[in-house]
Amino acid sequence: MLKQTLIHPEINLLLGRAGHHSKVLIADGNYPAYNTLGPNAELISLNLMPGVVNCTDVLKALTAAIPIEAANTMGIPADDPYAGQGDPPIWNEYRQILKHADVDVELEPIEKWDFYEAVAGPHHVLTIQTAEQALWANLLLTIGVRQPGT
Template sequence: MLLGGILHPEILRGLGQAGHGAKILIADGNYPLATRSSGNSVRVYLNLAPGKVTVPDVLEAIIGCTPIELAEVMTPDSGEEPSIFADFRRLLASSTTAMPVAGGPPDLAVLKRWDFYDAASAPDVALAVSTGEQRVYANILLTIGVRDPAS
């Protein structure tokens, strides 16, 4: 029995196979995970029902056990910032593992939709998680950082 914050075996497998510089995609319920994620990635479908499991739920669990050095998001063509970005910033700021070597959490790097799709389909994406998140543009691509030698 595991005592950590993540129990899902496929998520643990994806994280266990990843290292510094590998990426993790957490996608909303509208994201085409089968066609817009890397064939190298461990794909996990947590989209049980609309609104169950959410992107912030998965993000909180992952940043609780993985150092993050970069967080990229997809922005709408209108340029208007989706409300979920505030949730992302709050979670990253509260993380004790985000950017431990650089001394603070990453801000969100904004990518246009097709650039985000290209980044999420790259071979360095080790884990891709589909959620039941209903908010649009609620996708986040995390780059794994290095482990703080003091931890």
């Protein structure tokens, strides 16, 4: 029996095999998760019904399980109707979760098509597909280094 927050056996297996610079995508309900997997990535689908499971719950579990070196959101293209309205509300939720978990990283948007390329790359090891309904909720995490004694 695990005592840590993250208890999903397949996710734990994949994170245990990952190393520094490996990338984990928390995908929202609109993301084409299956056909954008990198060559070394696995897909875990947690999309039970709209909104269950959501991206913030997955982020909370991951912050308890892995060191996070970088957090990238999918940048909003200038021609998107959402552009110019400021950050999507879920990005502030991510910031609060990271802060609460003492993860000292800033959310850094990556242009939409560059985001897809980053996910398709060889460092991508895991996509966790959620049923998140918030727009622009995709979050690409880069695993950091476990410090001695932790």
